[in-house]
Amino acid sequence: MSRNAPTTVPDELAVSRTSAVSLTGVSKSFPLSRGREVTALSELDLSVGEGEFVAVVGPSGCGKSTVLRMVAGLDEPTTGSVAVEGRRPRELAKSHRLGVAFQEHALLPWSSVRNNVALPYRLAGRPVDSARVDELVELVGLKGFENARPRQLSGGMRQRVAIARALVLGPDVLLLDEPFGALDAVTRRRMNRELARIWAEQRITTILVTHDVDEALFLADRVVVMTGRPGRVRHVHDVTFARPREAEITRTPEFHDAVDLLTGLLDAESVPA
Numbered sequence: 001m002s003r004n005a006p007t008t009v010p011d012e013l014a015v016s017r018t019s020a021v022s023l024t025g026v027s028k029s030f031p032l033s034r035g036r037e038v039t040a041l042s043e044l045d046l047s048v049g050e051g052e053f054v055a056v057v058g059p060s061g062c063g064k065s066t067v068l069r070m071v072a073g074l075d076e077p078t079t080g081s082v083a084v085e086g087r088r089p090r091e092l093a094k095s096h097r098l099g100v101a102f103q104e105h106a107l108l109p110w111s112s113v114r115n116n117v118a119l120p121y122r123l124a125g126r127p128v129d130s131a132r133v134d135e136l137v138e139l140v141g142l143k144g145f146e147n148a149r150p151r152q153l154s155g156g157m158r159q160r161v162a163i164a165r166a167l168v169l170g171p172d173v174l175l176l177d178e179p180f181g182a183l184d185a186v187t188r189r190r191m192n193r194e195l196a197r198i199w200a201e202q203r204i205t206t207i208l209v210t211h212d213v214d215e216a217l218f219l220a221d222r223v224v225v226m227t228g229r230p231g232r233v234r235h236v237h238d239v240t241f242a243r244p245r246e247a248e249i250t251r252t253p254e255f256h257d258a259v260d261l262l263t264g265l266l267d268a269e270s271v272p273a
């Protein structure tokens, strides 16, 4: 820190122009009963460049979802600052420039695929752009299923609806919290390839939280490994595999070495529950 650094820096000034998302000295505590509290995150620094894909891995309970919720403007840090494009996340969320696919953001069971994908227009109070909705349905490979209800779809197809919905308003930043966590391994790998293809077309700044190191290495430009609670950045791994990436890269010695490295770091951070 420079000698003249002020003790509190306004969010706007704490951000470099090239980072789309930045968390600076972020700590987050949650109150527990009888005046106790749990420190979920401690002094976390993370910045994500414009158009970059960053994957975040870490032991269960280390604060990954909390990080995404703060970037999404759904929660505030206890100390430190979070900025998206130099602004407060809540402002961007209000202008619907953040695309979010979290596990708890379930699809509307009684609505068709088309209406589920169109939901953000309704939430934003904007007229639905049907052509755009159809384009997104097609982008995620669900053409022909526009009128299906979620229960008529497989788990992988439902996740694709959630991703189409997150993308439909053309967000500046895409936030994905374990979007494929509930899928079997084969479907998951297929979804990874599809997400890689979609991302290659749109190049949206993306933060993906995952517990799957292979998924992180296949998709991301950088993989951030967090420590156990309270979460901080333990290690940042640059992923240098050329794009577009095909499934074959996951069978190379370089890929296996990276998986071993990150798995080792994760195991060292995980404590028995």
Ligand SMILES: Nc1ncnc2c1ncn2[C@@H]1O[C@H](COP(=O)(O)OP(=O)(O)O)[C@@H](O)[C@H]1O
Pocket: 030, 031, 038, 039, 040, 058, 059, 060, 061, 062, 063, 064, 065, 066, 067, 229
């Ligand atoms: N709303 C909340 N109230 C109290 N504790 C919370 C809340 N949200 C998260 N926590 C706690 O913060 C820690 C980090 O949670 P979370 O971000 O969900 O972890 P992860 O996504 O890495 O599994 C956990 O100990 C969790 O119990």
Ligand SMILES: [Mg+2]
Pocket: 064, 065, 066
């Ligand atoms: Mg989580």
